[in-house]
Amino acid sequence: MILGFVEHESGVPEETSLEMLTMARELATDEEAVLCAVVFGDEGAALKDELGPYGIEEIHHVTHDRLEGYAPEGWGESVAQLVSDLGASTVAAAGTDRGHEVLAHAGATLDAPMATNCVDVTGAGESYEVRRDRWGGSLVEHARLEGETKLVTAAEHEYPIEEAASTTEPTVNEFTPSLEDAHLRVRVERVETADEEGIPLGEARVVVGGGRGVGGPEDYDKLEELADLLGGTVGASRAAINEGWRPHDDQIGLTGAQISPDIYIACGISGAVQHMVGCKGADKILAINTDSEAAIVQKADYAVIGDLHEVVPELTDAIREVT
Amino acid sequence: MNVLACIKRVPNTGAKIVLTDDNQRIDTSNLGFTMSPHEECAVEEAIQQVETHGGSTHVLTLGPEEATEQLRTGLAMRADEATLLETDGEEWGPRETASAIATAIRDLPEDDAEFDLLLFGNESADMANYQVGVRVATELDLPCVTGIKSLEVEDGVATAKREIGGGEEVYEIDLPAVVSVKEGINEPRYASMRAKMQARRQEVGRLEPDRTEAPGTFEKTRLEAPEADDSDAMVLGEGTDAVPEIVELLESEIEVL
Numbered sequence: 001m002i003l004g005f006v007e008h009e010s011g012v013p014e015e016t017s018l019e020m021l022t023m024a025r026e027l028a029t030d031e032e033a034v035l036c037a038v039v040f041g042d043e044g045a046a047l048k049d050e051l052g053p054y055g056i057e058e059i060h061h062v063t064h065d066r067l068e069g070y071a072p073e074g075w076g077e078s079v080a081q082l083v084s085d086l087g088a089s090t091v092a093a094a095g096t097d098r099g100h101e102v103l104a105h106a107g108a109t110l111d112a113p114m115a116t117n118c119v120d121v122t123g124a125g126e127s128y129e130v131r132r133d134r135w136g137g138s139l140v141e142h143a144r145l146e147g148e149t150k151l152v153t154a155a156e157h158e159y160p161i162e163e164a165a166s167t168t169e170p171t172v173n174e175f176t177p178s179l180e181d182a183h184l185r186v187r188v189e190r191v192e193t194a195d196e197e198g199i200p201l202g203e204a205r206v207v208v209g210g211g212r213g214v215g216g217p218e219d220y221d222k223l224e225e226l227a228d229l230l231g232g233t234v235g236a237s238r239a240a241i242n243e244g245w246r247p248h249d250d251q252i253g254l255t256g257a258q259i260s261p262d263i264y265i266a267c268g269i270s271g272a273v274q275h276m277v278g279c280k281g282a283d284k285i286l287a288i289n290t291d292s293e294a295a296i297v298q299k300a301d302y303a304v305i306g307d308l309h310e311v312v313p314e315l316t317d318a319i320r321e322v323t
Numbered sequence: 324m325n326v327l328a329c330i331k332r333v334p335n336t337g338a339k340i341v342l343t344d345d346n347q348r349i350d351t352s353n354l355g356f357t358m359s360p361h362e363e364c365a366v367e368e369a370i371q372q373v374e375t376h377g378g379s380t381h382v383l384t385l386g387p388e389e390a391t392e393q394l395r396t397g398l399a400m401r402a403d404e405a406t407l408l409e410t411d412g413e414e415w416g417p418r419e420t421a422s423a424i425a426t427a428i429r430d431l432p433e434d435d436a437e438f439d440l441l442l443f444g445n446e447s448a449d450m451a452n453y454q455v456g457v458r459v460a461t462e463l464d465l466p467c468v469t470g471i472k473s474l475e476v477e478d479g480v481a482t483a484k485r486e487i488g489g490g491e492e493v494y495e496i497d498l499p500a501v502v503s504v505k506e507g508i509n510e511p512r513y514a515s516m517r518a519k520m521q522a523r524r525q526e527v528g529r530l531e532p533d534r535t536e537a538p539g540t541f542e543k544t545r546l547e548a549p550e551a552d553d554s555d556a557m558v559l560g561e562g563t564d565a566v567p568e569i570v571e572l573l574e575s576e577i578e579v580l
Binding site: 070072073076097100101103104105107108109111112113114115116117131133134135136137138139140141142143144145146147148149150153182185186187188189190191192193194205206230231232238244248249251254255256262263270271272273274283284285286287292295297298299300301302303304305306307310311314315318319322323 | 336337338339340342349360361416417418421446448449450451452453454457458460461462464466467468469470484485487489490491492493494495496497500505506507510537538539540541542543544545546547548549551554555556557558559560561562563565566567568569570572573574576577578579580
């Protein structure tokens, strides 16, 4: 049995979880195994209609009177108990914060191996061949994953969301794990909502990025002006963040935000691997750089060889004229 | 309060990752090394917590002899002690690493001074396994939370926050606990030249970790550097002369005007 940990918001599955189900369903087909889902939360049973199109045959809905909100260890322990109960050979999750955390707890409890951010998993029974992202996908690792129970997470936005050849009518089985105090010692006490200012980097259609070439915090005003005009938002490279020119929330890259705009205008950015993995989702990249040899010029779709301090204000003026 | 920060030595990759001929590792002959970014913040957080609450900070890594360089970076940032779990340089998997670190943590603190807070990076830059901290916590039967970008300790309770879409989840955890942090939780300090000089002379403890066998396997067979699109960009022009071309591009091709 292949068991997919499906994250959902009030009974609507997260896109990343549906991507993961594409990976899980391929495995289930290869192994001729049953594809099942494990879900948490009050609205978990509501996923019955949502998951049928993806070929889920059984939904295991974890309910426990002490599992009200998210509890990393409690959820991981529940998944581990369910795996033992059902004899699942593989547990899959999306490569999200929560997916990684719950599976890591389950893996630690089961003492089972876990491969994260997979982009391809093949094989059957106790042995898989895995390809997984390293360095944010600028490197791919080929690995063997073997064990009675195997844990895999699907790299975000690598698998397409695909429906199964035929829609299933999943059964919903309530599962009540046996939990001790220790499993519940970490849980979400409350959720604080943030005052969002402007468009979040991850959702912006236009991103104007500034690197070390901007030269200081003041000149980001020029980038802000351009971004505002284009209905976009400003980001920065790690080099600029480390200089203290911009807050960390603005960072694009391996340890910052992943962006996927229609266009990314990279100003004074050299194009290090760690930065480029953050903007690989961009449809087009326009580099504005004084150095025609800079790595970003190779990696971009369009380039302007010039000083951003001159080009950006003039571009802003020109756009004002045409809009 | 005694705080431990676990770190990892990783190559400081530049614009392009080049592999060795056998595709087993990154060719580091022209590269420097650094501490994985999340872990640099773990060290900074350890130091800040001790500055606030008193106590002692300890940095630990599992890696080759050369990883003392990263431990000394931690010492130069003003961590108090450092320990190397010395390997022969082979890549260790997450389970072996966690098991070795858990064993060392049990053995490490002298004078019965247990660690109150054990900090990890959320995931390493080079392997991104997302599990070493959790596995260590499980082995030591400690509470654990990952992906943390804000941490405050008061009266033996850590209040930790994790970013989610549109807000933050807030956790309250009794210490001792394992917390894995993300870059952005703080701004790591630059060590002064004087601190760097002093760190060079500081003692680094060494332990020989056992590589334990666990059921099942997760083992690298090889690495692959995907073909990057290195075709040059279409150059729209030089300097401000290119502005009309950029406007045309934004208007007709990208359609954002």
